[in-house]
Structures are given as structure tokens and as C-alpha cells.
Amino acid sequence: MQFLSDNTASVHPKLWDAMRGADAPDAPYDGDAVSKQLDAAFGNLFGRECRVLWVATGTAANCLALSSMVQPHGGVVCHREAHIEMDEGGAPGFYLHGAKLMLAEGEGAKLTPGAIRAVIDPIRDDVHQVQPHAISITQASEYGRSYRPEEIAAIATLAKERGLGLHMDGARFANACAFLGGSAAEAASRSAGEVDALSFGFVKNGGMSAEAIVFFDTALADVAYYRRKRAGHLQSKGRYLAAQLLAMLDGDLWLENARSANNAAQEVASVAADRLIHPVEANEIFLRCTPAERAALRAKNFDFYDWGADAARLVTAWNTPQEHAVALSKAIASL
Template sequence: MNFASDNVVGASAPVLEAIVRHNGGAMPAYGADPLTLGLTPRFRGLFDHADLAVFPVATGTAANALALSVMVPPFGLCLCHEEAHVMEDECGAPEFYTHGAKLHGLPGAGGKIAPDTLDGFLSGLTRHVKQMPPRALTLSQLTESGQVYTVEEITTLSRIAHAHGLTVHMDGARFANALQSLGCSPAEMTWRAGIDVLSFGASKNGALAAEAILVFRPDLAETLEFRRKRAGHILSKGRFLAAQLDAYLDGDHWLKNAAHANRMAARLAAGLSEIPGVRLAWPVQGNELFPILPAGLDAALRRGGAIYYDWASRSLPEGEAVREGERMIRLITAFSTTEAEVEDFLALARRA
């Protein structure tokens, strides 16, 4: 009963089979192999974007940091939510790869930045040389609270950012989960809504270690190949990155994986909501849920072998709070989470 993260599970069978299938024989190195070269037309078709540039990398940290490095100069400011992954969980990688640019976190319930918050902050800045000028906005999809930005919200935030001269990045570590939740197309949730660069996540949803930086503006892609090389993310045996992404996309495998993870989260949430004293901090909109529960129930679950994380309550909805004698936790389901695991957890909670 490990619901700590979707990183704790292995890779999906089609992805592993693809790595083995493409292991034999010789192929050109450093991304010159047919599999890697084939990713660009494949992603262009998926996102309905003829000029899309594709840069596979091995980790989400590299995807986010390198993406922001082409969007923010060393003297610039990158805006994000105050609890965003790039802000709290990348060990300063965005600042490192931008050579000193600064991240600035904005508040917002559910890990989401409200349009008025963004516009108010940007409008209130001075234009003096001693003030770092804002150059980019990054949005997490899903957010750190498991919430989705709707297409309308992305469009509005992008419009505000662009009006102030900013480019817009999306951290799509759980891109597929958000896409399944909204029921829209990849294009509708990205470039058509104003996203300039996307970190396309796959590792949390079935890949072994594969992400892709997708750049919708050719001018931003110009230096990324050199930055990726300097960062050590042009793999000599690049075919294995490409094999993962190819299998991930094949037959909508990525969407099926995400749909399953989302269903397991919804099932877990429904069962927990029936238990007295348990409530959800936010609605379940992907594969993450954040129950607030009595401390005694939390202790019993842990004694029974359940594994999960405590969670901070900084961006709770207005009027909600974790009261004395309560705990807020995070549960995450994955593409491989079984119904039996969900039912075992719920049975343990009911007994407790």
C-alpha cells in the first residue's frame, strides 16, 4: 500500500519491451538514430504544430531547468506559485541553468495562481534597473495540490503574461493526468492557450527515465541544443530515450495509463470520504488526493503498513484549516495501482 508517489513504481511493460527491442544492433549515437529523429514529426502531429521543436532529456529537473534557461536571462525574474516544484524541489537547478535568474513565488489556493494575483504583481513592479525584470511565468499542470488549470485559466494567465512581455512555460510532470481530467487535446492545453514551452513528463506515468522539452516558438529553441549538451542530457545512446517516448505515445498508452491512475485516485477519494472524520482538502482532479483526517486514523494507517507523505496546508481553500488533532496527507496513485491496493487501504481505514 505505497501511495507516496507515482515515482515509486516501475516502468510499464510496453516501455520496457521497447528498450529491449531496440537494444540489438548498431545505431547512430547522440540522437542521430532514426528513433530520435522520428520523435519530432510524431510530437508535431500529436500537438498539431508544424514548427514544434523536441528535445528529449532524462529527468524532469533537467526539462524544467533547461526550458527556463532559454526563457529567462541571468538578470531576469521567473514567476511561479510559491509551492511550485521548480521553487521547492529542484535544488536551485533553474537558477543554476539560467546563470543566476531568480524565482519568485506567488500565493494561490490549490497551488494555482489567480489572474488578479499575477496582473497585480506585474503591474506593481517598478521598471528601475535595480529591479529584476520579469521574463517568464511557469505553471504546474497538475499543481502541487493536484489541481488542474482549465484551458480558460491557462489562456487568461498567458494573455496577462504576454501583455507584460513574459513568455510562458508549463511544468507538465503530470501532463497526461491533467489532459485526461480536462478531456481536451494537447494543443488546446498548451500552445493554443498561450504556452510557449512545455516540459512533457513521462517518467511518472510509465517511462523509465524520459521527458521531453517541447518548444512551440522557434526563436526559443535556437540555443537549447547547445544548452542540453552542456548539461549532459544528450545521451550517447539516445535511442533508449526515444524508445521510451515512442512506446509511451504508441496506441495512446500514455493516456490509458493516466486515465487508470486518475480512476484509482477517484475511487480512493470516494471511499475515504465515507469515513467519519475524513474530508478532502481539494477535489480530486488527477491522480493526487489530500485527505484531512484524525491523527489517530493517520497513526493506525501507518501502523498497518500504508506509506504516504504528510503535506503542508499553505494553499488550502478559504475557510479550510487543519485543526488540532488532525493531519493532512498526500496520496498518489499510479498507472500500475491496482484495485486491490485501493480496497486494502480503504479496508484498513474503515477498521481504524
Template structure:
């Protein structure tokens, strides 16, 4: 059984059906009927006017979003283990034409308002130092922890006090919302988020993510994002196939149902991890203490997962699993003692 990553999962059947249904002649790029519905669909989902565009990948979504918030001479505050800092090959600097990441530590890959405030306090307001222009957070984080609405709002207060934008990397946004059982607006625009990278591929999509802009500058920033998308080679000619996937995930809250299935599977495994958990399991990732021999034993039984440094492993559940389907791994974990 594969527990490497939710990127490796099959495509959700309704999404595959939507791709097939979109396989007819329409306008190119983002002028098709499906792409034209994105603004309305996301405005309904978040209960506020929103501007949304599709992009080809999560890295592109994050980097284009940050390019809309930060100039080449600016800084972007991020966690030191954020995806934008360690897994995007310098893409934010590439897309912004030079902006630098100002990385900070924090438990479970979370930024704290106090740490951000302290870092900002070290920057002189003169031309010799780089001004911080944006904060980016990941929800759920790279260690599977979830920012609450209050935590997001406190970071937003810091950002707005310093004239900065706030971006949320929502590769696992659905898992965060499913865990909190809240309105998606509560941890985004109501809490002060300016732009969200709305994850789809990890949650049953084939290819394509959404960038969702909120607030009074949404139209201007979305128009700028469209330029960045074209210039960076991400304006695919048959964008309807990306838009159709995103719309299908939104319909009847399929995006939430998929995330809930992944989260519930993770909880079953967590309950059988016998004190091995390195972090609280709030989304669909488990970080476990495992010896090399224990890891080898699990792999010998057909379970595949990533090592996470010496004596640790990462296990990721996904939309296609449920409590019953992961019970065999739960039993294997329990048998380790």
C-alpha cells in the same frame, strides 16, 4: 502497498520492451532513428508543428525550458509551492545563470491572472529592478488541481501583454489531460503555452522526459535547449533509449491510458475519504486530513504514504493501479469514519 509517489512505480511493460528493442547499434547522442522521430510524433499529438527533445529528468526539463525563456537578469513568476521553487535545489537559477523566481501564493498551487498582473505592476521599467520574463505553471499542480484551457489562456494573455514566455511543467500533464478529457493542444499551444515539460517517468517511463516547443520561436528555442542540454551534462550518449520510451508512451495513446488508470484509482479513494479531502481530487494525488493515530493505523495495515505536515497526508496513485487494486485502501479509509 506503496502510495508514496508515482516516481516509485515500476516501468510500464511496453516501455521496457521498447528499451530492449532499441538495444542495437545506432548513432550516438540524439542522431539516432528514435530521436529523429520525436518532432513528428509530438507534432501529430498536438496537431501543430512542434520541436521536441529528450532530457534526463524533470528538473532538467523545467530548468532548460526556463533558460530558453529568461536571461540571467530576469525574473520568473511561479507559485510559491511550485516544484521549481521548493523541490529543485535552485536549479532554475543555476541553469539560467542567475534568474530569480518571483513566487506568489494561490489556492491549490494555482497562479491567478490577477495576482500575476498585480505583481508585475510593482516592477519599475528601469535598470535597477529585475524584469519579469517568464511565467511557469504546473499542470496538474503540486496539489493535484488542473488548469483548464481558459485558465491557461488568461495567464498567457498576461504573459504576452508583458512580453513574457509561458512554460508549463507537465510532470503530470497526462493526468491533467485525462481529467479534462480535452485535446492536449487545448491546454498548451492553443492556450498560449510556449514550452511544455512533458512528463514520462511518473506515467510509466524509466528515465527521460520531453521538452516540447510551440509557436514561431520553437525552432530557435529548441536549438538553444540543445545547447543547454549539452552544457549541463544531460546529453546522454545513447539517447535512443530515452527517445524509445517517449515514443512508446505516445503510440496508441498509452500515455493517456496510463493516466486514466491512475486518475480512476484516485477517484475510488476519494469517494471513500469521508470528508477528509483538503483539495478536490482532479488527477492522481489525494491530500487528506489524518491524525497521527489514523496514519499509524493505515501504516500498520501495510499502506505507505507521505505525511504532509501535521495532521495531513499525501496519497499518490499510479499507472499500474486501478479501481480494484486500491479497493483495500478504500475500505481502510472508509473504516476510519
């Protein structure tokens, strides 16, 4: 019973159908009829103009978005536990040509204006020190915590005051939306225009090989368009990636899938209150769990990651069977 990662989940059948539907001769790269629908489709979702580029991975989405707003001599303020710092193998330095990640603290892997100021205020405005060019936040955070619209608005206000770009790593953006219960625009900020670029994750949510970079500052897309090619992410048959994205938006399948994953996570969390390290606000559960207890769970055929010496991370997916979530909750209760 798989709780290792939502990356292990199968591809939603509707996406296979969409890719088969795109399996016909068309213009190469992003000149096809399917790719040309992305700007309008995402614009309708967020209620404002945007430009959208497809890429194959979340790492590429994050780094190409940041590369459009950060110069090699600049820096990106992010949380110490951010994916771009902990889990992207130095890709930000590669894509941003040496730009620095400037690490901040924050409970639940979330940033606050105060935490950001603690990093940037001591920096002298001179050529001898790296200057911040952007802020990157993660929705939901690396510990499954969801930013409320007012929290993002406060960070966006600070970014605007300091002339910094604002990027959102939305690998589990759908799960945050499902938890918050509002619109996609509200999960990106109060009005969506306060985030300059969003890496909108789909692979963890039932996709196969497509992520979206959504540029609300549309001028940034002009830069990323060329950088995507240079980075090797301009696929010659991009219509198959675009077809996945459109299929996920159709009928709010992206939100339906996220709700299913979140519901499974809540089933598990319902019996683990005293063990929870973080509130469950998406589809990740972090439990206090000794090595012996983890071994006992694995003996019952549950697969998950250890998270340090005395903790475990369990992740539900869009297709986690209800009976698996119930079985896990009973196994945790019996520890």
C-alpha cells in the same frame, strides 16, 4: 501497499520492449533514427509544429526550458508551492545562472492573471529591480488541480501582453489530460500555441528515464539544444530515451496509464469527501489526517507521505492494483 509517489511505480512493459528494439547500432546523441521521429510524433499529438528534446529528469526539463527564455538578470513568476521553488534543490538558479523565482499566491497551487499581476505590477521598469521574463505554471498543480483551457488562455494573454515567455511544468500533464477529457492541445492551452514550452512528464506515468521538452516556440529549441549539452544531459545513446517517448505516444499509452492512475485516485477519494483538502483532479489525494490516524493506516501496510502536522498525501500510479485502492478506501472510511 504503495501510495508514496508515482515515481515508485514500475516501468511499463511496452517501454522495455521499445528500448530493446532500439538496442542496435545507430548514430550517437540525438542523431539516431528514433530521436529524429520525435518532432513529427509530438507534432501529430498537439496538432501543430513543435521541436522536442529528450532529457532524463523533470528538473532538467523544467530548467532547460526556462533557461531558453530567461536571462540571468531576469525572473520567473511561479506559484509559491511550485516544484521549481520547493523541490528542485536550487536547480533553477543553477541552470538560469542566478535568475530569480518571483513567488505568487493562488488557491490549489494554481496561478491566475490577478495573482501574477500582484507580483509584476509593483516592479519598476528600471535597472535596479529584477524584471520578469517568464511565467511557469504546473499542469496538474502541486496539489493535483488541473488548469482548464480558458484559465491557461487567460494567463497566456497576459504573458503576451507583457512580453513574457510561458512555461508549463507537465510532470503530471497526462493525468490532467485524462481528468479534463479533452485533447493534449487543450490541456496545454486552448490552441497549444499559447504555451511556449512544455515539460511533458513520462517518468511518473510508466516511463523509466525520459522526459520531453516540447517547444511550441521552436526558436527556443535552438538555445536549449546547446544548453542541454552544457548541462550534461546530451546522452550519447539518446535513442533509448527517444524510444521510451515514442512508445508512450503509441496508441495513447500515456493517456491510458494516466486514466488508470486517476481512476484509482477517484476510488480512494470517493470515501474521503469530508477529509479532502483539495478536489481530486489528477492522481494525488490530500487528506486531513491526524498523526494517530496516519499511524493506523501505516499499521495496515499503506505507505504515503505526511503533509504537515495533520494531513497526508497519497499518490496513485498507472499500475496501482484495484484491490489496493479499494483496501485504502475502506481503511480511510473506518478511521
